[in-house]
Amino acid sequence: MKYSVVIVEDHILLSQALAGLVNGFSKFKILYLCKNGRELLTRLKDPKNIPDIVLMDINMPIMNGIETTIALKEEHPQVNVLALSVEEDEKTILKMLRAGAKGYLLKDTEKSILENALVEVQETGFYHTKDVTNLLLGSLNPKKENKVVLKEREMEFIKHACTEKTYKEIASDMCLSPKTIEGYRDSIFEKLHLKNRTGLVIYAIKNKIFIP
């Protein structure tokens, strides 16, 4: 009996191509393909559609891999999730693993590694490359005071600051006094060691607070 695999991936060509690969592996067969997380969750309502392994892309338009994994694990904790992504962004990988993924695979790998990862996940319960293992170890002792806490209201201000609005305009948009806005700005500058608004904009974009 082969293990059943479901692929959740928005790029249909990659999805179908991967299906071909997996069906070529001796121990695995594809159950069906999904274009996004929502489709998977809908499909899973039928018990016949519950697979052994879900091969999950992280970046998807409708419902991303992290949200989907959390929802999936709540309903069907026995299903193993293997994350698949081009992203090497540390935060994303950690979020995905915290959501319950049993492994993390880069799209830039050999097919034999994919097969190996599937076997490992199904038989030992997890699969990780050296890179991801190192990342996990690194996340255990976070470099002192690395994470700066930005408050909700400050985040809101930052988004406004990433436009052509003056602080006065931002103030009236946020229903606050211009002086309060200046207060936000000053404390953010201090926290993040920034010198001016341009620096703030770059920071916001780098940290995905504002997406241009």
Add this chain to the structure above:
Amino acid sequence: MKYSVVIVEDHILLSQALAGLVNGFSKFKILYLCKNGRELLTRLKDPKNIPDIVLMDINMPIMNGIETTIALKEEHPQVNVLALSVEEDEKTILKMLRAGAKGYLLKDTEKSILENALVEVQETGFYHTKDVTNLLLGSLNPKKENKVVLKEREMEFIKHACTEKTYKEIASDMCLSPKTIEGYRDSIFEKLHLKNRTGLVIYAIKNKIFIP
């Protein structure tokens, strides 16, 4: 006799998976796979390695699809190039087509469309979806004054403007008077209808002049 296909794609998993798909098509077979453009050009020095079709990814680390296609067409104009990308960025598509690609395929397509595209490219010389055709038509009559010409020196200034430097500092970095820098800024603001430096930063990032 089957037509030979070479895949140039940096994501090995996708590359191998695609190879599986193509080998499953009745009229095509994979000759070999390449991880980037440079690898392809090296391989092509041996006449035995010249394929009928090259399935080319656009975003690659070493040598991108556009550069590679230009170089390939110079040496082997008879080889048909089918571009493959997730990018729907108009400029990129047009660049690729101008470079000599005979078709443009989104990764978000069905495998039957891939097969159809390969057949069309080989037998009629081109393949385009409705989207790309519309894009081509649109590019013929560019909406009046759409493209703003930025000079080399202005581009350089914009990159500096996307940092925490003051204009005075930018001036000394570019070995110009602060007043000249102000001149650059003002003319750019006018050309691009911007109100302030924040707007310029956002513009630069959107248009990939500055990559954060």
Add this chain to the structure above:
DNA sequence: TTATCCGAGGGGTGTTTCCCCCTTTTTAAC
């Protein structure tokens, strides 16, 4: 020869940045 582009500058206004200062409310500690 007349444009046009480029670098440079004068001067004025408004904005941003950076210091001080204050009250009120919420949270935590003693």
Add this chain to the structure above:
DNA sequence: GTTAAAAAGGGGGAAACACCCCTCGGATAA
């Protein structure tokens, strides 16, 4: 339960910076 201390909102004023005019010479090109 009082006290202490953050957190949230607002303010004055000065200096630096950004923005916006308009000018002017020299090179370059039509």
